[in-house]
Amino acid sequence: MCFIVERVIIPKNTHMKRFAGLLALAAIIILFTSCDDGGGFLSASGTNNEMMVLMDDASWESTPGRALFDVLNSNVKALPQPEPNFTILQIEPDNFTSTFKMARNVIIPEISSIYSYPKLTADIDKYAMGQVIMNIHAPDSASFAKFVTDNRESIVDYFVTKELERTGKWLKREVTAPLSRAQQVFGIDIYLPKGITNVTEHQNFYWATNNAARGRQDVVIYQFPYTTEKVFEKDSLIAIRNQVLGKYIKGSFDSEMTTANRVYPPDYRTMVMDGTFRAELRGLWEMSTDMMGGPFVMHAFVNDNTGMVVVVEVYVYAPEMNKRNLMRNLEATLYTISLPKPEEAIIEG
Incomplete structure:
Protein backbone atom coordinates (compact mmCIF):
# COMPACT_ATOMS: atom_id res chain seq x y z
CA MET A 1 0.00 0.00 0.00
CA CYS A 2 1.38 3.42 -0.94
CA PHE A 3 0.39 6.72 0.62
CA ILE A 4 0.94 9.74 -1.59
CA VAL A 5 0.94 13.22 -0.11
CA GLU A 6 0.76 16.11 -2.53
CA ARG A 7 -0.37 19.67 -2.01
CA VAL A 8 -3.53 20.41 -3.96
CA ILE A 9 -4.26 24.02 -4.89
CA ILE A 10 -7.74 24.92 -6.10
CA PRO A 11 -7.57 28.26 -7.95
CA LYS A 12 -9.72 31.07 -6.57
CA ASN A 13 -11.79 31.25 -9.75
CA THR A 14 -12.89 27.63 -9.55
CA HIS A 15 -16.71 27.40 -9.68
CA MET A 16 -18.12 26.84 -6.19
CA LYS A 17 -20.60 24.30 -7.50
CA ARG A 18 -17.70 21.93 -8.22
CA PHE A 19 -15.54 22.87 -5.24
CA ALA A 20 -16.85 20.23 -2.85
CA GLY A 21 -16.63 17.47 -5.44
CA LEU A 22 -13.06 18.34 -6.39
CA LEU A 23 -11.94 18.47 -2.78
CA ALA A 24 -13.57 15.11 -2.12
CA LEU A 25 -11.79 13.54 -5.08
CA ALA A 26 -8.50 15.14 -4.07
CA ALA A 27 -8.89 13.77 -0.55
CA ILE A 28 -9.52 10.28 -1.85
CA ILE A 29 -6.48 10.40 -4.11
CA ILE A 30 -4.16 11.98 -1.54
CA LEU A 31 -5.08 9.83 1.43
CA PHE A 32 -5.61 6.47 -0.17
CA THR A 33 -3.75 5.74 -3.37
CA SER A 34 -2.87 2.08 -3.71
CA CYS A 35 -0.05 0.42 -5.60
CA ASP A 36 -0.51 -2.38 -8.06
CA ASP A 37 1.16 -5.63 -7.08
CA GLY A 38 3.66 -5.44 -9.90
CA GLY A 39 6.32 -2.81 -10.46
CA GLY A 40 4.94 -0.24 -8.03
CA PHE A 41 2.69 1.32 -10.68
CA LEU A 42 -0.07 3.19 -8.86
CA SER A 43 -3.68 2.08 -9.18
CA ALA A 44 -6.35 4.49 -10.34
CA SER A 45 -8.29 6.20 -7.56
CA GLY A 46 -11.71 7.69 -7.04
CA THR A 47 -15.11 6.19 -6.45
CA ASN A 48 -17.01 3.82 -8.70
CA ASN A 49 -18.89 5.43 -11.60
CA GLU A 50 -17.12 8.76 -11.17
CA MET A 51 -16.18 10.63 -14.35
CA MET A 52 -13.66 13.45 -14.64
CA VAL A 53 -13.99 15.76 -17.65
CA LEU A 54 -11.11 18.05 -18.63
CA MET A 55 -12.77 21.06 -20.23
CA ASP A 56 -12.45 24.80 -19.80
CA ASP A 57 -15.35 26.49 -18.07
CA ALA A 58 -16.53 28.41 -21.12
CA SER A 59 -16.77 25.28 -23.28
CA TRP A 60 -18.37 23.32 -20.44
CA GLU A 61 -21.15 25.86 -20.08
CA SER A 62 -21.75 26.11 -23.84
CA THR A 63 -22.87 23.73 -26.60
CA PRO A 64 -20.09 21.10 -26.49
CA GLY A 65 -20.06 20.86 -22.71
CA ARG A 66 -23.83 20.64 -22.42
CA ALA A 67 -23.91 17.88 -25.04
CA LEU A 68 -21.27 15.85 -23.20
CA PHE A 69 -22.96 16.47 -19.85
CA ASP A 70 -26.28 15.20 -21.23
CA VAL A 71 -24.59 11.99 -22.40
CA LEU A 72 -22.82 11.28 -19.11
CA ASN A 73 -25.80 12.36 -17.03
CA SER A 74 -28.22 10.12 -18.94
CA ASN A 75 -30.21 7.65 -16.88
CA VAL A 76 -28.95 4.16 -16.09
CA LYS A 77 -30.89 1.54 -18.00
CA ALA A 78 -33.45 -0.59 -16.18
CA LEU A 79 -33.58 1.07 -12.79
CA PRO A 80 -36.98 1.76 -11.20
CA GLN A 81 -36.06 5.40 -10.51
CA PRO A 82 -33.94 7.80 -12.60
CA GLU A 83 -30.25 7.76 -11.66
CA PRO A 84 -27.38 9.20 -13.73
CA ASN A 85 -24.85 6.88 -15.35
CA PHE A 86 -21.95 8.79 -13.80
CA THR A 87 -21.08 11.26 -11.08
CA ILE A 88 -19.45 14.04 -13.11
CA LEU A 89 -16.53 16.24 -12.06
CA GLN A 90 -15.36 18.90 -14.53
CA ILE A 91 -12.01 20.61 -14.10
CA GLU A 92 -9.99 23.09 -16.12
CA PRO A 93 -7.23 21.36 -18.15
CA ASP A 94 -4.57 23.43 -16.34
CA ASN A 95 -5.66 21.82 -13.06
CA PHE A 96 -5.00 18.30 -14.36
CA THR A 97 -1.95 17.85 -12.15
CA SER A 98 -0.41 14.59 -10.97
CA THR A 99 -3.03 14.30 -8.23
CA PHE A 100 -6.01 14.34 -10.57
CA LYS A 101 -4.14 12.22 -13.11
CA MET A 102 -4.88 9.26 -10.84
CA ALA A 103 -8.63 9.44 -11.60
CA ARG A 104 -10.11 6.17 -12.85
CA ASN A 105 -12.34 7.53 -15.65
CA VAL A 106 -11.28 10.60 -17.62
CA ILE A 107 -12.61 12.29 -20.75
CA ILE A 108 -10.39 14.80 -22.54
CA PRO A 109 -12.17 16.76 -25.27
CA GLU A 110 -10.09 18.64 -27.82
CA ILE A 111 -11.80 20.98 -30.25
CA SER A 112 -9.40 22.28 -32.88
CA SER A 113 -9.27 23.01 -36.60
CA ILE A 114 -6.34 20.62 -36.91
CA TYR A 115 -8.92 17.80 -36.97
CA SER A 116 -10.84 17.26 -40.19
CA TYR A 117 -13.57 15.14 -38.59
CA PRO A 118 -14.66 14.00 -35.10
CA LYS A 119 -13.13 10.87 -33.64
CA LEU A 120 -12.37 9.29 -30.31
CA THR A 121 -9.43 7.30 -29.00
CA ALA A 122 -8.75 5.61 -25.68
CA ASP A 123 -5.69 5.31 -23.45
CA ILE A 124 -5.61 2.45 -20.96
CA ASP A 125 -3.43 2.59 -17.84
CA LYS A 126 -1.72 5.80 -19.01
CA TYR A 127 -1.06 7.31 -15.59
CA ALA A 128 -2.35 4.54 -13.30
CA MET A 129 -3.37 0.89 -13.40
CA GLY A 130 -7.05 0.44 -14.15
CA GLN A 131 -7.40 3.92 -15.60
CA VAL A 132 -9.39 4.69 -18.75
CA ILE A 133 -8.90 7.95 -20.63
CA MET A 134 -11.11 8.76 -23.61
CA ASN A 135 -9.94 11.50 -25.98
CA ILE A 136 -12.67 13.09 -28.09
CA HIS A 137 -11.43 15.22 -30.99
CA ALA A 138 -13.51 17.45 -33.25
CA PRO A 139 -12.85 20.38 -35.61
CA ASP A 140 -15.50 22.65 -34.06
CA SER A 141 -18.09 22.88 -31.29
CA ALA A 142 -21.05 21.93 -33.45
CA SER A 143 -19.46 18.75 -34.80
CA PHE A 144 -18.27 17.82 -31.29
CA ALA A 145 -21.77 18.15 -29.87
CA LYS A 146 -23.30 16.14 -32.71
CA PHE A 147 -20.63 13.44 -32.46
CA VAL A 148 -21.02 12.80 -28.73
CA THR A 149 -24.81 12.89 -29.03
CA ASP A 150 -24.84 10.44 -31.95
CA ASN A 151 -22.42 8.12 -30.10
CA ARG A 152 -23.90 8.52 -26.63
CA GLU A 153 -24.66 4.83 -26.16
CA SER A 154 -21.18 3.72 -27.25
CA ILE A 155 -19.49 6.24 -24.94
CA VAL A 156 -21.58 5.26 -21.93
CA ASP A 157 -21.37 1.51 -22.59
CA TYR A 158 -17.59 1.68 -22.98
CA PHE A 159 -17.03 3.25 -19.57
CA VAL A 160 -19.69 1.14 -17.84
CA THR A 161 -18.09 -2.04 -19.20
CA LYS A 162 -14.68 -0.90 -18.00
CA GLU A 163 -16.16 -0.23 -14.55
CA LEU A 164 -17.67 -3.71 -14.45
CA GLU A 165 -14.42 -5.33 -15.58
CA ARG A 166 -12.47 -3.33 -13.00
CA THR A 167 -14.85 -4.31 -10.20
CA GLY A 168 -14.82 -7.92 -11.37
CA LYS A 169 -11.01 -8.04 -11.10
CA TRP A 170 -11.21 -6.52 -7.61
CA LEU A 171 -13.83 -9.10 -6.63
CA LYS A 172 -11.61 -11.98 -7.71
CA ARG A 173 -8.77 -10.62 -5.59
CA GLU A 174 -11.09 -9.98 -2.63
CA VAL A 175 -12.78 -13.40 -2.63
CA THR A 176 -9.70 -15.37 -3.83
CA ALA A 177 -11.58 -18.57 -4.72
CA PRO A 178 -14.49 -19.27 -7.09
Whole structure:
Protein backbone atom coordinates (compact mmCIF):
# COMPACT_ATOMS: atom_id res chain seq x y z
CA MET A 1 0.00 0.00 0.00
CA CYS A 2 1.38 3.42 -0.94
CA PHE A 3 0.39 6.72 0.62
CA ILE A 4 0.94 9.74 -1.59
CA VAL A 5 0.94 13.22 -0.11
CA GLU A 6 0.76 16.11 -2.53
CA ARG A 7 -0.37 19.67 -2.01
CA VAL A 8 -3.53 20.41 -3.96
CA ILE A 9 -4.26 24.02 -4.89
CA ILE A 10 -7.74 24.92 -6.10
CA PRO A 11 -7.57 28.26 -7.95
CA LYS A 12 -9.72 31.07 -6.57
CA ASN A 13 -11.79 31.25 -9.75
CA THR A 14 -12.89 27.63 -9.55
CA HIS A 15 -16.71 27.40 -9.68
CA MET A 16 -18.12 26.84 -6.19
CA LYS A 17 -20.60 24.30 -7.50
CA ARG A 18 -17.70 21.93 -8.22
CA PHE A 19 -15.54 22.87 -5.24
CA ALA A 20 -16.85 20.23 -2.85
CA GLY A 21 -16.63 17.47 -5.44
CA LEU A 22 -13.06 18.34 -6.39
CA LEU A 23 -11.94 18.47 -2.78
CA ALA A 24 -13.57 15.11 -2.12
CA LEU A 25 -11.79 13.54 -5.08
CA ALA A 26 -8.50 15.14 -4.07
CA ALA A 27 -8.89 13.77 -0.55
CA ILE A 28 -9.52 10.28 -1.85
CA ILE A 29 -6.48 10.40 -4.11
CA ILE A 30 -4.16 11.98 -1.54
CA LEU A 31 -5.08 9.83 1.43
CA PHE A 32 -5.61 6.47 -0.17
CA THR A 33 -3.75 5.74 -3.37
CA SER A 34 -2.87 2.08 -3.71
CA CYS A 35 -0.05 0.42 -5.60
CA ASP A 36 -0.51 -2.38 -8.06
CA ASP A 37 1.16 -5.63 -7.08
CA GLY A 38 3.66 -5.44 -9.90
CA GLY A 39 6.32 -2.81 -10.46
CA GLY A 40 4.94 -0.24 -8.03
CA PHE A 41 2.69 1.32 -10.68
CA LEU A 42 -0.07 3.19 -8.86
CA SER A 43 -3.68 2.08 -9.18
CA ALA A 44 -6.35 4.49 -10.34
CA SER A 45 -8.29 6.20 -7.56
CA GLY A 46 -11.71 7.69 -7.04
CA THR A 47 -15.11 6.19 -6.45
CA ASN A 48 -17.01 3.82 -8.70
CA ASN A 49 -18.89 5.43 -11.60
CA GLU A 50 -17.12 8.76 -11.17
CA MET A 51 -16.18 10.63 -14.35
CA MET A 52 -13.66 13.45 -14.64
CA VAL A 53 -13.99 15.76 -17.65
CA LEU A 54 -11.11 18.05 -18.63
CA MET A 55 -12.77 21.06 -20.23
CA ASP A 56 -12.45 24.80 -19.80
CA ASP A 57 -15.35 26.49 -18.07
CA ALA A 58 -16.53 28.41 -21.12
CA SER A 59 -16.77 25.28 -23.28
CA TRP A 60 -18.37 23.32 -20.44
CA GLU A 61 -21.15 25.86 -20.08
CA SER A 62 -21.75 26.11 -23.84
CA THR A 63 -22.87 23.73 -26.60
CA PRO A 64 -20.09 21.10 -26.49
CA GLY A 65 -20.06 20.86 -22.71
CA ARG A 66 -23.83 20.64 -22.42
CA ALA A 67 -23.91 17.88 -25.04
CA LEU A 68 -21.27 15.85 -23.20
CA PHE A 69 -22.96 16.47 -19.85
CA ASP A 70 -26.28 15.20 -21.23
CA VAL A 71 -24.59 11.99 -22.40
CA LEU A 72 -22.82 11.28 -19.11
CA ASN A 73 -25.80 12.36 -17.03
CA SER A 74 -28.22 10.12 -18.94
CA ASN A 75 -30.21 7.65 -16.88
CA VAL A 76 -28.95 4.16 -16.09
CA LYS A 77 -30.89 1.54 -18.00
CA ALA A 78 -33.45 -0.59 -16.18
CA LEU A 79 -33.58 1.07 -12.79
CA PRO A 80 -36.98 1.76 -11.20
CA GLN A 81 -36.06 5.40 -10.51
CA PRO A 82 -33.94 7.80 -12.60
CA GLU A 83 -30.25 7.76 -11.66
CA PRO A 84 -27.38 9.20 -13.73
CA ASN A 85 -24.85 6.88 -15.35
CA PHE A 86 -21.95 8.79 -13.80
CA THR A 87 -21.08 11.26 -11.08
CA ILE A 88 -19.45 14.04 -13.11
CA LEU A 89 -16.53 16.24 -12.06
CA GLN A 90 -15.36 18.90 -14.53
CA ILE A 91 -12.01 20.61 -14.10
CA GLU A 92 -9.99 23.09 -16.12
CA PRO A 93 -7.23 21.36 -18.15
CA ASP A 94 -4.57 23.43 -16.34
CA ASN A 95 -5.66 21.82 -13.06
CA PHE A 96 -5.00 18.30 -14.36
CA THR A 97 -1.95 17.85 -12.15
CA SER A 98 -0.41 14.59 -10.97
CA THR A 99 -3.03 14.30 -8.23
CA PHE A 100 -6.01 14.34 -10.57
CA LYS A 101 -4.14 12.22 -13.11
CA MET A 102 -4.88 9.26 -10.84
CA ALA A 103 -8.63 9.44 -11.60
CA ARG A 104 -10.11 6.17 -12.85
CA ASN A 105 -12.34 7.53 -15.65
CA VAL A 106 -11.28 10.60 -17.62
CA ILE A 107 -12.61 12.29 -20.75
CA ILE A 108 -10.39 14.80 -22.54
CA PRO A 109 -12.17 16.76 -25.27
CA GLU A 110 -10.09 18.64 -27.82
CA ILE A 111 -11.80 20.98 -30.25
CA SER A 112 -9.40 22.28 -32.88
CA SER A 113 -9.27 23.01 -36.60
CA ILE A 114 -6.34 20.62 -36.91
CA TYR A 115 -8.92 17.80 -36.97
CA SER A 116 -10.84 17.26 -40.19
CA TYR A 117 -13.57 15.14 -38.59
CA PRO A 118 -14.66 14.00 -35.10
CA LYS A 119 -13.13 10.87 -33.64
CA LEU A 120 -12.37 9.29 -30.31
CA THR A 121 -9.43 7.30 -29.00
CA ALA A 122 -8.75 5.61 -25.68
CA ASP A 123 -5.69 5.31 -23.45
CA ILE A 124 -5.61 2.45 -20.96
CA ASP A 125 -3.43 2.59 -17.84
CA LYS A 126 -1.72 5.80 -19.01
CA TYR A 127 -1.06 7.31 -15.59
CA ALA A 128 -2.35 4.54 -13.30
CA MET A 129 -3.37 0.89 -13.40
CA GLY A 130 -7.05 0.44 -14.15
CA GLN A 131 -7.40 3.92 -15.60
CA VAL A 132 -9.39 4.69 -18.75
CA ILE A 133 -8.90 7.95 -20.63
CA MET A 134 -11.11 8.76 -23.61
CA ASN A 135 -9.94 11.50 -25.98
CA ILE A 136 -12.67 13.09 -28.09
CA HIS A 137 -11.43 15.22 -30.99
CA ALA A 138 -13.51 17.45 -33.25
CA PRO A 139 -12.85 20.38 -35.61
CA ASP A 140 -15.50 22.65 -34.06
CA SER A 141 -18.09 22.88 -31.29
CA ALA A 142 -21.05 21.93 -33.45
CA SER A 143 -19.46 18.75 -34.80
CA PHE A 144 -18.27 17.82 -31.29
CA ALA A 145 -21.77 18.15 -29.87
CA LYS A 146 -23.30 16.14 -32.71
CA PHE A 147 -20.63 13.44 -32.46
CA VAL A 148 -21.02 12.80 -28.73
CA THR A 149 -24.81 12.89 -29.03
CA ASP A 150 -24.84 10.44 -31.95
CA ASN A 151 -22.42 8.12 -30.10
CA ARG A 152 -23.90 8.52 -26.63
CA GLU A 153 -24.66 4.83 -26.16
CA SER A 154 -21.18 3.72 -27.25
CA ILE A 155 -19.49 6.24 -24.94
CA VAL A 156 -21.58 5.26 -21.93
CA ASP A 157 -21.37 1.51 -22.59
CA TYR A 158 -17.59 1.68 -22.98
CA PHE A 159 -17.03 3.25 -19.57
CA VAL A 160 -19.69 1.14 -17.84
CA THR A 161 -18.09 -2.04 -19.20
CA LYS A 162 -14.68 -0.90 -18.00
CA GLU A 163 -16.16 -0.23 -14.55
CA LEU A 164 -17.67 -3.71 -14.45
CA GLU A 165 -14.42 -5.33 -15.58
CA ARG A 166 -12.47 -3.33 -13.00
CA THR A 167 -14.85 -4.31 -10.20
CA GLY A 168 -14.82 -7.92 -11.37
CA LYS A 169 -11.01 -8.04 -11.10
CA TRP A 170 -11.21 -6.52 -7.61
CA LEU A 171 -13.83 -9.10 -6.63
CA LYS A 172 -11.61 -11.98 -7.71
CA ARG A 173 -8.77 -10.62 -5.59
CA GLU A 174 -11.09 -9.98 -2.63
CA VAL A 175 -12.78 -13.40 -2.63
CA THR A 176 -9.70 -15.37 -3.83
CA ALA A 177 -11.58 -18.57 -4.72
CA PRO A 178 -14.49 -19.27 -7.09
CA LEU A 179 -17.79 -20.63 -5.78
CA SER A 180 -17.28 -24.37 -5.31
CA ARG A 181 -20.95 -25.30 -5.84
CA ALA A 182 -20.96 -23.51 -9.18
CA GLN A 183 -17.97 -25.59 -10.22
CA GLN A 184 -19.57 -28.83 -9.05
CA VAL A 185 -23.10 -28.31 -10.39
CA PHE A 186 -22.67 -26.04 -13.41
CA GLY A 187 -19.03 -26.50 -14.37
CA ILE A 188 -18.24 -22.77 -14.25
CA ASP A 189 -15.99 -20.52 -12.24
CA ILE A 190 -17.73 -17.51 -10.67
CA TYR A 191 -16.88 -15.26 -7.73
CA LEU A 192 -19.66 -14.03 -5.45
CA PRO A 193 -19.32 -10.98 -3.20
CA LYS A 194 -18.76 -11.67 0.48
CA GLY A 195 -21.94 -11.87 2.50
CA ILE A 196 -24.06 -13.59 -0.15
CA THR A 197 -24.16 -16.79 1.84
CA ASN A 198 -27.83 -17.72 2.37
CA VAL A 199 -28.30 -20.54 -0.13
CA THR A 200 -31.28 -22.45 -1.53
CA GLU A 201 -30.70 -25.32 -3.96
CA HIS A 202 -32.84 -27.47 -6.22
CA GLN A 203 -31.83 -29.70 -9.10
CA ASN A 204 -29.93 -27.55 -11.62
CA PHE A 205 -30.83 -24.44 -9.60
CA TYR A 206 -28.76 -22.39 -7.14
CA TRP A 207 -29.93 -19.24 -5.34
CA ALA A 208 -27.79 -17.20 -2.95
CA THR A 209 -28.67 -13.97 -1.16
CA ASN A 210 -27.27 -11.71 1.52
CA ASN A 211 -30.85 -11.47 2.88
CA ALA A 212 -30.08 -7.92 3.98
CA ALA A 213 -32.71 -5.61 5.44
CA ARG A 214 -31.14 -2.77 3.42
CA GLY A 215 -29.57 -3.31 0.01
CA ARG A 216 -30.53 -6.93 -0.57
CA GLN A 217 -28.47 -8.65 -3.29
CA ASP A 218 -29.26 -12.00 -4.90
CA VAL A 219 -27.52 -14.29 -7.39
CA VAL A 220 -29.33 -17.09 -9.23
CA ILE A 221 -27.74 -19.80 -11.39
CA TYR A 222 -29.65 -22.45 -13.32
CA GLN A 223 -29.14 -24.66 -16.35
CA PHE A 224 -30.96 -26.77 -18.93
CA PRO A 225 -29.92 -28.78 -22.02
CA TYR A 226 -28.97 -26.81 -25.12
CA THR A 227 -31.15 -27.90 -28.06
CA THR A 228 -31.54 -24.84 -30.29
CA GLU A 229 -29.98 -21.42 -30.72
CA LYS A 230 -33.48 -19.92 -30.54
CA VAL A 231 -33.24 -20.25 -26.77
CA PHE A 232 -31.04 -17.14 -26.84
CA GLU A 233 -33.70 -14.98 -28.44
CA LYS A 234 -35.17 -12.26 -26.24
CA ASP A 235 -38.69 -13.65 -25.90
CA SER A 236 -37.35 -17.14 -25.15
CA LEU A 237 -35.11 -15.86 -22.37
CA ILE A 238 -37.98 -13.91 -20.81
CA ALA A 239 -40.25 -16.96 -20.93
CA ILE A 240 -37.60 -19.24 -19.42
CA ARG A 241 -36.83 -16.70 -16.72
CA ASN A 242 -40.48 -16.38 -15.73
CA GLN A 243 -40.91 -20.16 -15.69
CA VAL A 244 -37.82 -21.00 -13.61
CA LEU A 245 -37.83 -18.11 -11.16
CA GLY A 246 -41.60 -18.20 -10.87
CA LYS A 247 -41.28 -21.82 -9.75
CA TYR A 248 -38.50 -21.43 -7.20
CA ILE A 249 -38.64 -17.84 -5.91
CA LYS A 250 -41.81 -17.19 -3.94
CA GLY A 251 -43.05 -14.27 -1.88
CA SER A 252 -45.93 -13.66 0.47
CA PHE A 253 -49.44 -14.82 -0.46
CA ASP A 254 -47.93 -17.39 -2.84
CA SER A 255 -46.66 -14.66 -5.17
CA GLU A 256 -44.13 -15.52 -7.87
CA MET A 257 -41.21 -13.63 -9.35
CA THR A 258 -41.84 -12.44 -12.90
CA THR A 259 -40.44 -9.99 -15.45
CA ALA A 260 -42.06 -6.55 -15.40
CA ASN A 261 -42.63 -6.29 -19.15
CA ARG A 262 -45.32 -3.63 -18.96
CA VAL A 263 -43.34 -1.24 -16.78
CA TYR A 264 -40.00 -1.57 -18.59
CA PRO A 265 -39.60 -3.88 -21.60
CA PRO A 266 -36.26 -5.63 -20.96
CA ASP A 267 -33.19 -4.56 -22.90
CA TYR A 268 -31.51 -7.31 -24.87
CA ARG A 269 -28.07 -7.60 -26.42
CA THR A 270 -25.50 -10.22 -27.34
CA MET A 271 -21.75 -10.21 -26.81
CA VAL A 272 -18.68 -12.41 -26.83
CA MET A 273 -16.70 -12.63 -23.60
CA ASP A 274 -13.50 -14.67 -23.40
CA GLY A 275 -14.48 -16.39 -26.63
CA THR A 276 -17.94 -17.43 -25.38
CA PHE A 277 -21.19 -16.10 -26.85
CA ARG A 278 -23.52 -14.57 -24.27
CA ALA A 279 -27.02 -13.15 -24.42
CA GLU A 280 -27.84 -10.44 -21.91
CA LEU A 281 -31.25 -9.48 -20.58
CA ARG A 282 -31.60 -6.35 -18.44
CA GLY A 283 -34.87 -5.21 -16.92
CA LEU A 284 -37.12 -5.01 -13.89
CA TRP A 285 -38.50 -7.86 -11.82
CA GLU A 286 -41.61 -7.88 -9.66
CA MET A 287 -43.56 -10.27 -7.47
CA SER A 288 -46.94 -11.16 -8.91
CA THR A 289 -49.01 -10.12 -5.88
CA ASP A 290 -46.46 -8.42 -3.57
CA MET A 291 -45.38 -4.79 -3.64
CA MET A 292 -41.80 -5.83 -4.36
CA GLY A 293 -39.54 -5.29 -7.34
CA GLY A 294 -36.21 -4.04 -8.59
CA PRO A 295 -33.61 -4.34 -11.36
CA PHE A 296 -31.99 -7.50 -12.71
CA VAL A 297 -29.33 -8.47 -15.24
CA MET A 298 -29.08 -11.95 -16.74
CA HIS A 299 -26.33 -13.58 -18.81
CA ALA A 300 -27.01 -16.84 -20.68
CA PHE A 301 -24.40 -18.95 -22.47
CA VAL A 302 -23.57 -22.51 -23.47
CA ASN A 303 -21.10 -24.51 -21.41
CA ASP A 304 -19.36 -26.48 -24.14
CA ASN A 305 -17.99 -28.88 -21.53
CA THR A 306 -21.48 -30.02 -20.51
CA GLY A 307 -23.77 -29.15 -23.42
CA MET A 308 -25.95 -27.14 -21.04
CA VAL A 309 -27.24 -23.59 -21.25
CA VAL A 310 -26.15 -21.81 -18.08
CA VAL A 311 -28.06 -18.75 -16.91
CA VAL A 312 -26.62 -16.47 -14.26
CA GLU A 313 -28.77 -13.63 -12.97
CA VAL A 314 -28.17 -10.92 -10.39
CA TYR A 315 -30.88 -8.74 -8.90
CA VAL A 316 -31.36 -6.36 -6.00
CA TYR A 317 -34.18 -5.24 -3.75
CA ALA A 318 -33.52 -1.87 -2.17
CA PRO A 319 -36.58 0.42 -2.17
CA GLU A 320 -34.98 2.61 0.49
CA MET A 321 -31.89 3.64 -1.49
CA ASN A 322 -30.37 4.45 -4.86
CA LYS A 323 -29.45 1.35 -6.79
CA ARG A 324 -26.89 2.30 -9.44
CA ASN A 325 -23.78 1.44 -7.47
CA LEU A 326 -25.42 -1.44 -5.62
CA MET A 327 -26.51 -3.03 -8.88
CA ARG A 328 -23.29 -2.44 -10.80
CA ASN A 329 -21.19 -3.82 -7.96
CA LEU A 330 -23.28 -6.98 -8.09
CA GLU A 331 -23.39 -7.07 -11.90
CA ALA A 332 -19.59 -7.26 -11.86
CA THR A 333 -20.09 -10.84 -10.66
CA LEU A 334 -21.08 -11.69 -14.25
CA TYR A 335 -17.67 -10.48 -15.37
CA THR A 336 -15.90 -13.03 -13.16
CA ILE A 337 -17.46 -16.00 -14.97
CA SER A 338 -15.14 -18.31 -16.88
CA LEU A 339 -15.24 -21.84 -18.24
CA PRO A 340 -12.42 -24.10 -17.08
CA LYS A 341 -10.58 -26.26 -19.56
CA PRO A 342 -12.32 -29.65 -20.04
CA GLU A 343 -9.57 -31.48 -18.18
CA GLU A 344 -9.86 -29.04 -15.27
CA ALA A 345 -13.66 -29.11 -14.92
CA ILE A 346 -15.01 -30.34 -11.59
CA ILE A 347 -18.60 -31.48 -12.18
CA GLU A 348 -20.76 -33.79 -10.07
CA GLY A 349 -21.70 -37.03 -11.74
